[in-house]
Amino acid sequence: MKKLQYFLVVFSTLIYSLYRLKNTLSVEPFYDYFDSPQYFKLSIYPSFRLQGITFFFSLLKENDNIVIFQTLLGITSWVTMSSIFVSLISNKKLKIIFYLIFLYLGTTSVIIEHDSAILSESISISALTLLSATFTKFYFTNKDSFAIFTLLSIVFFSSTKSNNFLIAILIFALLSIIFLKRRSLKLRSFKFLIYILSALLIIFFTAVSLSSDITKTLTTSGTINNRIFLNDNWKNQTLQSGYPLSAYENWKYYSSGNFGSPADQAVVDRPDFKSWWRSGGENFLVNFTLKNPDYALISPFLPTHYLKEQSYKKSVLNGWSQGTDLIYNFDGFKNSIAIQTIFFPDQAEYSYLVLAIILLGIAVSILILWLYCHDNFSAIYISLYSMIVMLWGLVNWWFGSKPADMARHQLLAAISFRILIIISLVLVSKKIFDVTRQNDKA
Numbered sequence: 001m002k003k004l005q006y007f008l009v010v011f012s013t014l015i016y017s018l019y020r021l022k023n024t025l026s027v028e029p030f031y032d033y034f035d036s037p038q039y040f041k042l043s044i045y046p047s048f049r050l051q052g053i054t055f056f057f058s059l060l061k062e063n064d065n066i067v068i069f070q071t072l073l074g075i076t077s078w079v080t081m082s083s084i085f086v087s088l089i090s091n092k093k094l095k096i097i098f099y100l101i102f103l104y105l106g107t108t109s110v111i112i113e114h115d116s117a118i119l120s121e122s123i124s125i126s127a128l129t130l131l132s133a134t135f136t137k138f139y140f141t142n143k144d145s146f147a148i149f150t151l152l153s154i155v156f157f158s159s160t161k162s163n164n165f166l167i168a169i170l171i172f173a174l175l176s177i178i179f180l181k182r183r184s185l186k187l188r189s190f191k192f193l194i195y196i197l198s199a200l201l202i203i204f205f206t207a208v209s210l211s212s213d214i215t216k217t218l219t220t221s222g223t224i225n226n227r228i229f230l231n232d233n234w235k236n237q238t239l240q241s242g243y244p245l246s247a248y249e250n251w252k253y254y255s256s257g258n259f260g261s262p263a264d265q266a267v268v269d270r271p272d273f274k275s276w277w278r279s280g281g282e283n284f285l286v287n288f289t290l291k292n293p294d295y296a297l298i299s300p301f302l303p304t305h306y307l308k309e310q311s312y313k314k315s316v317l318n319g320w321s322q323g324t325d326l327i328y329n330f331d332g333f334k335n336s337i338a339i340q341t342i343f344f345p346d347q348a349e350y351s352y353l354v355l356a357i358i359l360l361g362i363a364v365s366i367l368i369l370w371l372y373c374h375d376n377f378s379a380i381y382i383s384l385y386s387m388i389v390m391l392w393g394l395v396n397w398w399f400g401s402k403p404a405d406m407a408r409h410q411l412l413a414a415i416s417f418r419i420l421i422i423i424s425l426v427l428v429s430k431k432i433f434d435v436t437r438q439n440d441k442a
Contacts, residue, residue, distance in 0.1 A: 008096055016103045017075045019337070020112050024071040028332030029063040030117040034262060039120065046211030052127070052159025053120045063118055070122040071115040077126035078106040081133035085423060088140055089430050098426050105418055109338035110323035110411070116333070117326060120161050121411060127157040127164075128412050132419055135171065139381055142182060144191050150175060151198040158202050162209035163399075163409070167392045168202055174384065217268040217277060219399055220285050225251040225267065227303075227314070228288070234295065241284055244272040289398050300397045313348075316397045319410025320417060321355040322348065343418045358421045362386055365424035373431040382424050389416040 038049050042058040060066045082102035086095045106112070114122040131153040138146035154175070158168035179185035185192055210216075228234045229248055239245060247267045254263035267273055273281075289296050300316040312318060323344045326333055345351045362382060370379040393413035397406075 002092075005092055005096055009099060012100055012103055013079055016079070016106065019107060020071050020075050020115060023112055023337050024067050024115045026335045026337055027116050029067050030119075030326055030330050030332060031063060032117075032119060034265075036118040039118065045208055047208050048212045048214045049120070050159050050162060050205060050208055052156060052205075053123055053161075056123065057118070066118060067116045070126075071112075073126045074112065074115055074122060077129045078103070081129040081419075082106070084133040084137050085426055087137070089426060089433075091430075091433050094426075094429055094433065098422065098429075101422055104341060105343050105422065107339060108341040108344050109336065110325075110340075110344040111415065112338050113324065113326045113333065113336065121324075121408065124157075124160040124164070124412060125415060127153065127160050128415065129419070131157045131171070132416070132423075135175070136381070136423065138175075139178070140377075142184060144184070147175075147179075147184070148191055148194050151194050155198050155201045155205070158205040158209075161412075162215055163396055164412075165202075165206040165209040166395055167388060169206065170388055170391075172199065172202055213277075213282075216282065217273075218264050220277075220281065221247070221251070221264045221267040221273070222405075223285060223399065224248075225263070228295075234288075234292065237288065237291075238284070241281070242276050242279055243281065243284070244270070244276060246270075247273050247276075285399055296394075296398060300394055314406065316393050316406075316410060317352065317355065319397075319406045320393060320414045321351040322407060323414050324407045324411055344414075355417070358417050361421050362417075362424050365421075365428050368428050369431060373428075375427075375431050378427045378431065382420065382427070385416075385420050385423075389413050389420065392416075 039053050039057045040061075041047075041049065042051065042054040044051070047054070056069065057066055060069055082099050085102060086099045089095050089098065111125060114125060131150070134146055134149040134153045137143070138150045151172075154168050154172050158164055179195075185195060224238055224243065225248055228238055247270055250270060251263045251267045254261060254266040261269070268277075303315050304312065340346050342354065345354055366379045366382050366386075369375040369382070390413075393410055396409045396413070
């Protein structure tokens with residue numbers, strides 16, 4: 001029996017690895033001529049793109065080298081995550097079942113299509129999987145080795161995308177609370193040294209994330225013109241802040257055709273926009289979100305209730321349900337062998353249904369662990385994980401998830417919910433199996 005289980009793990013891992021490599025070798029690398037060049041510009045401070053991406057891209061140089069590196073990193077991180085999660089289970093049959101389920105999630109096109117994209121998503125997904133796995137293992141085992149791996153994973157995660165810094169800070173703060181509560185962080189220890197270095201690096205990557213006005217101006221322009229101006233009350237507030245109406249008219253013009261510049265870029269290049277930005281526009285989105293709770297808390301989920309000419313495709317739920325779709329939008333991916341799995345269905349109505357089942361499954365898992373299994377420790381873990389992912393998605397929606405970028409900005413949150421439902425099932429199965437075994441012994 002042990003030999004069979006070992007064979008299944010090795011065989012499924014090999015098939016999964018060959019599948020991802022084959023897909024990468026079957027397609028042309030996706031290169032965004034507006035966005036991709038920025039990832040090859042390695043700079044320390046200030047920097048438009050973070051060094052967790054620019055270091056590897058500037059080192060590897062060629063697109064073919066980058067996509068192979070991203071694929072190998074993706075395989076390694078996904079197999080590592082799957083192995084760590086199933087190590088929480090003692091039942092060997094359940095180990096195999098959940099290991100295969102994790103690999104199945106990792107085969108979906110929404111995830112592996114980014115192996116071949118010259119953007120930040122592939123490495124960011126790898127960082128996410130490593131962080132999820134190492135933090136979970138440390139939470140449930142309190143092992144120093146996984147505490148160190150978690151710290152390193154937070155640093156890696158914070159170095160990949162500018163909108164990751166808030167979540168990195170939250171997880172680092174949560175980890176610090178756990179250290180204090182368990183009294184496991186001793187001075188003059190190697191773990192303490194890694195803790196201090198990690199804190200400094202997270203502060204650095206946070207500063208870098210906020211150092212460039214390029215992202216902030218583009219997301220502010222995009223959010224105002226794509227969303228805020230569609231509501232009369234919000235539009236008036238924006239104009240009262242000094243935002244030039246001519247900038248919106250300019251945005252509509254550039255959105256109507258190909259005039260040599262993206263619409264948002266055309267807006268931020270205007271002198272009147274730059275003047276507004278220097279006069280307080282830099283803080284507009286933060287102040288606006290704080291002053292308008294309907295925008296912050298209701299509109300991400302029900303945009304049709306507040307915004308003219310909006311659809312549910314522009315809600316945060318759309319980003320969480322469907323993910324990206326490079327395979328159907330880029331001719332270079334026409335030979336892709338990547339599949340749509342049940343985690344990310346093709347049809348919109350099914351994808352919303354799957355998301356609803358996932359969120360309901362997470363909620364039910366919390367109740368089972370809390371009320372039936374009396375395992376508050378696991379219930380708190382799932383609750384915290386859920387709240388962090390949800391906050392992450394909302395922050396991305398508030399500050400930049402315009403319709404064209406919704407799926408990409410919400411991709412990591414969407415993947416996180418899929419990972420979390422499997423973890424929830426792992427923890428529930430583990431607890432029920434342990435309780436049943438104890439009752440049998442009694």
